[in-house]
Amino acid sequence: MIKILIVEDEEAIAHLIKMNLVKAGYQCELAFDGEEAADKIAEKSYDLILLDIMLPKLNGYEVLEYAKSVDIPVIFLTAMGETQQKVKGLRMGAEDYIAKPFEIAELLARVETVLRRYKKTEQHQKLYDIEIDTQSRRVTRDGREVDLTTKEYELLLLFVRNKNRALYRETIYESVWGGEYSGAGRTVDLHVQRLKKKLGLEEHITAIYKVGYRLEV
Amino acid sequence: MKLSWKLFFLTTPIFILFLTLTGSWVIQESFQRSLQQEIRRCMAENQLFQNSYELTRYNLSKEQLSKVSVGWLVESFHRNDGQSGSNTRVYDESGSILYQDTGVQVPNNIREQLTVENNTGYELVQWHEKTYLVVMSVTSFSQYIETTADISDLFESRSEMYARYQTGMLFVCMVAGCLILIVIFAVMKNVQKLSAAVRSFAGGQYGVRAEVNSRDEIGALAADFNWMADAMSVQMGKLQSEVERQEEFTSAFAHELKTPLTSIIGYADTLRQMELSREETDMCANYIYHQGKRLQSLSYKLLELMMVGRQDFLQKEISAQEFLQEIGDTVAPALKEKGIILDIQAQKGVIYGDQDLLSTVFINFLDNARKASQSGQHIRLNGYVNGSGYIITVEDEGRGIPEESLNRITEAFYMADKSRARKEGGAGLGLALCRKILEVHKALWKIESEQDKGTRITVCLRNSQMERKERRERRRKDVG
Numbered sequence: 001m002i003k004i005l006i007v008e009d010e011e012a013i014a015h016l017i018k019m020n021l022v023k024a025g026y027q028c029e030l031a032f033d034g035e036e037a038a039d040k041i042a043e044k045s046y047d048l049i050l051l052d053i054m055l056p057k058l059n060g061y062e063v064l065e066y067a068k069s070v071d072i073p074v075i076f077l078t079a080m081g082e083t084q085q086k087v088k089g090l091r092m093g094a095e096d097y098i099a100k101p102f103e104i105a106e107l108l109a110r111v112e113t114v115l116r117r118y119k120k121t122e123q124h125q126k127l128y129d130i131e132i133d134t135q136s137r138r139v140t141r142d143g144r145e146v147d148l149t150t151k152e153y154e155l156l157l158l159f160v161r162n163k164n165r166a167l168y169r170e171t172i173y174e175s176v177w178g179g180e181y182s183g184a185g186r187t188v189d190l191h192v193q194r195l196k197k198k199l200g201l202e203e204h205i206t207a208i209y210k211v212g213y214r215l216e217v
Numbered sequence: 218m219k220l221s222w223k224l225f226f227l228t229t230p231i232f233i234l235f236l237t238l239t240g241s242w243v244i245q246e247s248f249q250r251s252l253q254q255e256i257r258r259c260m261a262e263n264q265l266f267q268n269s270y271e272l273t274r275y276n277l278s279k280e281q282l283s284k285v286s287v288g289w290l291v292e293s294f295h296r297n298d299g300q301s302g303s304n305t306r307v308y309d310e311s312g313s314i315l316y317q318d319t320g321v322q323v324p325n326n327i328r329e330q331l332t333v334e335n336n337t338g339y340e341l342v343q344w345h346e347k348t349y350l351v352v353m354s355v356t357s358f359s360q361y362i363e364t365t366a367d368i369s370d371l372f373e374s375r376s377e378m379y380a381r382y383q384t385g386m387l388f389v390c391m392v393a394g395c396l397i398l399i400v401i402f403a404v405m406k407n408v409q410k411l412s413a414a415v416r417s418f419a420g421g422q423y424g425v426r427a428e429v430n431s432r433d434e435i436g437a438l439a440a441d442f443n444w445m446a447d448a449m450s451v452q453m454g455k456l457q458s459e460v461e462r463q464e465e466f467t468s469a470f471a472h473e474l475k476t477p478l479t480s481i482i483g484y485a486d487t488l489r490q491m492e493l494s495r496e497e498t499d500m501c502a503n504y505i506y507h508q509g510k511r512l513q514s515l516s517y518k519l520l521e522l523m524m525v526g527r528q529d530f531l532q533k534e535i536s537a538q539e540f541l542q543e544i545g546d547t548v549a550p551a552l553k554e555k556g557i558i559l560d561i562q563a564q565k566g567v568i569y570g571d572q573d574l575l576s577t578v579f580i581n582f583l584d585n586a587r588k589a590s591q592s593g594q595h596i597r598l599n600g601y602v603n604g605s606g607y608i609i610t611v612e613d614e615g616r617g618i619p620e621e622s623l624n625r626i627t628e629a630f631y632m633a634d635k636s637r638a639r640k641e642g643g644a645g646l647g648l649a650l651c652r653k654i655l656e657v658h659k660a661l662w663k664i665e666s667e668q669d670k671g672t673r674i675t676v677c678l679r680n681s682q683m684e685r686k687e688r689r690e691r692r693r694k695d696v697g
Contacts, residue, residue, distance in 0.1 A: 010476050010479075010480070012477075012480035012484075012504045012507070012508055013476065013479055013480055013483070015500070015504070016479075016480060016483040016484055016487065016504070017483075019487065019497070019500075020483075020487055023491060054472065079471055079472045079475040079476075082468070082471075100475045100476070100478075100479040101475055101478045101479040101482045101483070102479065102482075102483070103482070103483075103486055104483060104486045104487055104490065162490075164491070164492070165490045165491055166489065166490045166491070167490070168489075168490070211489075
């Protein structure tokens, strides 16, 4: 199981991240200041660290340096708009950043991307009779390859990552297509219909009235 | 055209013109003098000849006179004075030559001008490329005596002087021109220095000053520029630090805003997306509620902070004793709940200010003291008259403030212990608000603290007397 250390001095945010990562199937531990984080990194091995920059005792950059020395990938959390923090964090070797306030889907996507980059996730994801090879981006059903467009593939990954989670149309649009969701247009619905048909997921991806879709497992 | 060249082309021709005029005048004057002298000399010579001739003639009788020629006469008086003429000619009335001892005969018109009263005349005559001075006088027996002198040398020497003067002047002008140029460029160098300094200043190098040490107007201009640059630097420094403070405040504010927002949005997002257990739902709702409260307190405090800066608040005399008692009554319930004992000792006195704002300050101080204290500890609120002011101290026996935080504690959003401040619902704005209120009251105050021993805040408020005195002093200063 993948172990993630969450370093965040704001208790509310720390618990929020933990709750959602646990639901997504990760194992999580919390550290509320820089020293505690460094101690935990020294004691145990983690697959990923989510790190706030403004921390008491030791600041985020110092913890980042320490984490890099033991080769653990780091995603740092920063208040939005603080470009200098972002640049400095990325320069110092952080894998990615998440700007506060963030959406849960974004958090999960970024965590998964970094883990995949470090080949810590399963390369093969299974969902009923469907197999997804995230390395080669190939999808097979019953051993036969299914031809998916890029958007359909990303849509599938989004559902797989957010099992049992209601995905709002705006969330789906923003993470697959990017940009602001206007509320009009049936792009999301059309793609979901196509995906359901191609993979025989009619039973499992359910529409939620006025909200969006959920992959039920 | 550059100013230096303008100056050069303006001064040099004037210089040359004056030099030429003066030189020509001097040469002409000296020439005229020599000429006059020569004329006088020739006239005298002519006169001498005439006198001798007439004298010799008078000494002879008529018969003797008819026997001798003019030539013999001339030779006889020449013999007497031991001289011999070489430039004299004698004519009779009709103009035929009676005697001559010179080969040079220069045509002239003097004869027509001669009268009985004015019996001598002269004329300058150009003849065969030479200049002659011819003097003619008429004798009493109507004979004309003409003496001729070659004065070409005089004219030649004048031309020579002119030529020499021109060469000299050319040289002088060149030297003078160079000197003028050097002086102009020396002056202009300072102007260029000043101009370079101004340009780099405008280009953003605000440390640059003009290094001109001369005492002339340009030096004064440079000094003025430096003075202006200094004044501007000071002003810019002030603006810079103001901007920095503003930026710090904004970024701290953004951070304070984003933290509760992140929680609220995140938990709400979780709630709407997932099917959660009863406890999980409660937890989410609880966090949303508390973070929402935090945002509320932050916005209220911020609003208050902004109002203090703008408001035209009402300053009036307040009875210090009543004021402190009132504050004590306000905070008493909260203190009692935590088991903290409040001692109030207040001397009679008057303070001057806005009662509501000042209440905010001391309630904030007491609230901080309460947060730092434990059950059974004392908080002392003392007030006493000191000179023309009134001093109020708030003292607790609580955990104290760490030394490194002490001078940052009044900054907006600064929290010495963030997690504890959060739990107690602080936004990090309380002391910033107090500082602002005390600032507008022109009160002096300080915070002393020792960890685990307690904190003491001392505020010196002015009473109305001080206020009046100060106003009087200011007026006196304005008049003076």
